[in-house]
Structure formats: structure tokens, C-alpha cells
Amino acid sequence: MFEWSEEQVAIRDAVRRFVEEEIKPHVEELEFGDTPPYEVMRKLYKTFGLDSIARDGFKRQLERKLSGAARPARQEGGGNAAMTLIPIIELCHYCPGIVTALGVSTGLAAGTIMKGGTPAQMERWGLNLLTLETIGAWAITEPNSGSDALGGMTSTARRDGDEYILNGSKTFITNGPYADTIVYYAKLDDGSGTPLRPRPVLTFILDSGMPGLEQSKPFRKMGLHSSPTGEIFLTDVRVGRDRLLGETEGRPDGRDGSESAKGNFVTERAGVAAMSLGLIEECLKLSVQYAKDRMLWERPISEFQLIQLKLARMEIARLNVENLVFRHIEMSAAGKTLTLAEASAKKLYSAQAASEVAMDAVQLFGGNGYMAEFRVEQLARDAKVFQIYAGTDEIQVTHIARDLLSR
Numbered sequence: 001m002f003e004w005s006e007e008q009v010a011i012r013d014a015v016r017r018f019v020e021e022e023i024k025p026h027v028e029e030l031e032f033g034d035t036p037p038y039e040v041m042r043k044l045y046k047t048f049g050l051d052s053i054a055r056d057g058f059k060r061q062l063e064r065k066l067s068g069a070a071r072p073a074r075q076e077g078g079g080n081a082a083m084t085l086i087p088i089i090e091l092c093h094y095c096p097g098i099v100t101a102l103g104v105s106t107g108l109a110a111g112t113i114m115k116g117g118t119p120a121q122m123e124r125w126g127l128n129l130l131t132l133e134t135i136g137a138w139a140i141t142e143p144n145s146g147s148d149a150l151g152g153m154t155s156t157a158r159r160d161g162d163e164y165i166l167n168g169s170k171t172f173i174t175n176g177p178y179a180d181t182i183v184y185y186a187k188l189d190d191g192s193g194t195p196l197r198p199r200p201v202l203t204f205i206l207d208s209g210m211p212g213l214e215q216s217k218p219f220r221k222m223g224l225h226s227s228p229t230g231e232i233f234l235t236d237v238r239v240g241r242d243r244l245l246g247e248t249e250g251r252p253d254g255r256d257g258s259e260s261a262k263g264n265f266v267t268e269r270a271g272v273a274a275m276s277l278g279l280i281e282e283c284l285k286l287s288v289q290y291a292k293d294r295m296l297w298e299r300p301i302s303e304f305q306l307i308q309l310k311l312a313r314m315e316i317a318r319l320n321v322e323n324l325v326f327r328h329i330e331m332s333a334a335g336k337t338l339t340l341a342e343a344s345a346k347k348l349y350s351a352q353a354a355s356e357v358a359m360d361a362v363q364l365f366g367g368n369g370y371m372a373e374f375r376v377e378q379l380a381r382d383a384k385v386f387q388i389y390a391g392t393d394e395i396q397v398t399h400i401a402r403d404l405l406s407r
Contacts, residue, residue: 001326001327001329001330002326004082008082008086011082011083011086012086012089012090014048015048015086015087015090015091016090016093018044018047018048019090019091019093019094022040022043022044022047023040023091023094023095023098024094026040027094027095027226027375027378030095030097030098030225030226031225031226031378032225034218035226036101036178036228037095037097037098037101037102037226037227037228038101038132038135038178040098041098041101041102041105041132042132044087045131045132048087051131051132054106054127054130054131055127055130055131057130058114058122058126058127058130061114061122062119062122062123065119065122066119080332081328081329081332081333082329085271085274085325085328085329088103088271088274088275088278089274089275089277089278089281089325090278091278092274092275092276092277092278092279092282093278093279093281093282094282094375095226096224096226096227096275096278096279096379096382096383097223097224097225097226097227097382098226098227099271099275100174100224100227100275100389101135101174101175101226101227101228103268103271104136104137104138104174104175105129105132105135105136105137105175105179106129106130106132106136107264107267107268107271108136108138108183108264108267108268109129109136109137109138109175109179109181109182109183110125110126110129110130110136111264111267112138112183112203112245112264113125113126113129113183113205113245114126114130115263116203116245116246117205117245117246118246118247120242121205121242121245121246121247125181125205128180128181129181134180134181135175135178135179135180135181136175136179136180136181136182136183137173137174137175137176137179137181137182137183137232138173138174138183138264139170139173139176139182139183139184139185139232140153140170140185140261141170141171141172141173142154142155142168142169142170142171143169143171147391147392147394147395149261150185150201150258150261151197152197153185153186153187153196153201154168154187154196155167155168155169155170155184155185155186155187155234156168156186156187156188156189156196157186157187157188157189157202157204158189158191159188159189159190159191160238162240162241163238163239163240163241164202164204164238164239164240164241164244165236165237165238166184166186166204166206166212166234166236166237166238166239167234167235167236167237168186168233168234169231169232169233169234170184170231170232171231172219172229172389173229173230173231173232174227174228174229175227175228176215176216176228176229176230176231176232177215177216177217177218177228177229177230178215178228179208179215180207180208181205181206181207181208182205182206182207182208182213182232183203183204183205183206183245184203184204184205184206184232184234185201185202185203185204185261186201186202186204187199187200187201187202188200188201188202188249200249200250200258201258201261202244202245202249203244203245203246204239204243204244204245205243205245206234206237206239206243210237210239211237211238212234212235212236212237212238213232213233213234213237214232214233214234214235215230215231215232216230216231216232216233217230218230219231222381222384222385223378223381223382223383223384223385224381224382224385262340265340265343265390265391266337266338266339266340266343267343268390269343269344269346269347269390269391269396270328270338270343270346270347271390272346272347272350272351272386272390273321273324273325273328273346273347273350274325274328275354275386276321276350276351276353276354276383276386277318277321277322277325277350279354279357279358279379279382279383279386280314280317280318280321280353280354280357280358281318282375282379283314283357283358283360283361283376283379284311284314284315284318284357284361286361286374286375286376287310287311287314287360287361287364287365287376288302288311290364290365290368291307291311291364301364307364310360310361310363310364311364313356313357313360314357314360314361317353317354317356317357318357320349320353321349321350321353321354324346324349324350328346339403340399340403341399341400341402341403341404344391344395344396344397344399344400345396345400347386347390347391347396348393348396348397348400350386351383351386351387351393352387352393354383354386355380355383355384355386355387357383358376358379358380358382358383358384359380359383361376361379361380362376362377362380
């Protein structure tokens, strides 16, 4: 695949019109008005029938779960992947934060339940998350764990008869302040006194308002203002086995909740490439126009070679990241999934490219680039987190290197 198909271009143009009409006028409000993005997300879903598509997909997945059938290995034409990635790209022209909030709710929170939950859990929580009737959070990061999310986890789940008592705290949780449903990871406290690090990781499904569960106010952040981020605190939260993902502490193959987390890391990192592409495209478009319009010494700055160098570097980055996105679509069409190392390589390159392009755009705009009314300022702030969340650049390097050295 080297370019979008006619069908994909039509979808892209329709989403682009929606973004221009429904999101662009509200960017200021989303950025500075403390307005959560959820109503805009729901309008996007209703406008393009994504809620209906989600319901149909839910029914098929539930039927497969009930019948024990394997998930189809091939998606002809990669249409599903493209349909997922195109809105991400277009939304990131103006509001990358919306993509983060949407992806965590429908991808990480709902995805975890749909992959590992029982049919009853899928029906109880999964469908509403997939259709955005409820908003989800995926709570794994803790104040003292960071990149060591699984090993350094200190949240615990202590058995108490047929129930569990949960204690701990999570931070940097997307949708945390407003989430209706929270997928929460904790280490099993079986009373054995063994160190926390090697203990099994369990996954629980929690609801806002449960006794002992507290959700903080949104953090003030450098960027992604349209994506609410906060903390979650659990104090003796009592839950039944019906809230334990899969209603079992361990699968027959010996895997625990850490495996679902690692699978989500792959999904999350692959999505950053599409986010980066949208941000790079917008920075390049704005920079080209500004270079043509901005006059210095009675000449447009586009005539100066150092400006041309910046634009050329932006275009090279755009082409490279676009090719990574196209490769993802082709792999999906072939029924193949990225390894953790492949997802890490894609995330590392695209995140660095987006951050560099955004900062080059600010530099090209000069003093105007530092002003909030020129959108490259917002895009530069938003781009930086691509190198931090879903695993820092440094963590991506270790995953790529470990894969190479293990061959």
C-alpha cells in the first residue's frame, strides 16, 4: 500500500469535514475551558454510525466467546484498520487529546474486557464502553512505578472469603477524573509474605462511586488539555469475583493480568504512529503556508534555504510515518499483528519525528510560534507526550534491543 484508496479518501474527507465543523470551533474551549471531550466523541460516533458498528462488532465477538470459536485471522482489504486509523489522523490535526481519551476508553478499557472478560462481563461493561455510553479508564501506572509498571506495582488485592479487598493508588490515568468504568490492575496478596514484585497481577473492573474509590480532579498538564488525566485512590474497596476479569486468578496457560497489559502496550504504541502522522501533517501544512506569507527583507521566508531545509525535513518525516501507518494497515489485512518490539520501533520513530517536526514548526514561526493563537504552539506541547506515554523513548529502545539480542 502506497496511497489511500478511493474509499479511504472518501472516509477521510468526511471525517475531515466533521473535524473542521464540530471540533475546530471548540479547540479553544477544549484547551482552556476545562470542557471534557466526551460529548464531541459521542457526536463523532453517532455521525458516522460508529456506535452501530460497535454494537455489531460486540455481537459477533460475544457469539464467538459463547461458542468458543477462534477470532478470524484475516480482515480483507484492511478496511477495519484503516477505518480506525483515519479518524485518529484527522482528529490529531486539531485535538490529539481527544484521540487519547477515546483510545483509552474504547481501546484499552473496553478492549481489555472484551478480550479477557466472561460473556457476562462483556455484556455488563463492554458494550456501553464500546458505544461511548459510558467512559472508561485503564489504571496501571502508579506514582512510584512509572516505566516499571508491572514489576513496581504496589496496589494489592487481598482475598477475603469469596471477595477481594483492594488498596492502592494510580496516577496519570487518562479519563480518570470522569470515568464510569475503571479497569484496575493489582498484585495478589495471598498472605504468604512473598515480595510484591513476583506476585501475580490481577485485573478488576470497578465502577465510579464504589465505597472507598476516589477519583481526583483533572491534572494541569503541559499538553493534551482536551484529555482529562488524574489519579485514582482505593481504600479497602470490596469486590466480588464477578469483578475479577475472567472471574479467575489465572488462565489455564499460566498467564495472568500482566499478559493483557502487555498486549495493550502493543495496541497503544501502534496507535501513536497514526497520531504522529496527523500532527505532522498539520504542522507541515501550517508551516508551508506561513513560509509563503511571512515577509522579511521584502521576500517571503520560503525563499531562504534554512527555511526550505525545515520544510524538507518535515516532509521526509511525514512520508516515513505515513509508510509506517500503511504497513500497519497491510499487516492487519494479512491477519498479522505487531510484536512488542515492532510496535516499540514504530512508536519510537514516529513520536520522535512528531516532536521534532512540531518544534521545527515553532522555530519557523519565530515569535509567533511561541504564541497560543498560532496553533503550532499547542501542537508542540501535545507532541512531547508521544515520547513519554505508552512507554518512554528509553523503554522502547530496551524492547527493540532485547528482541534483536534474543535472536
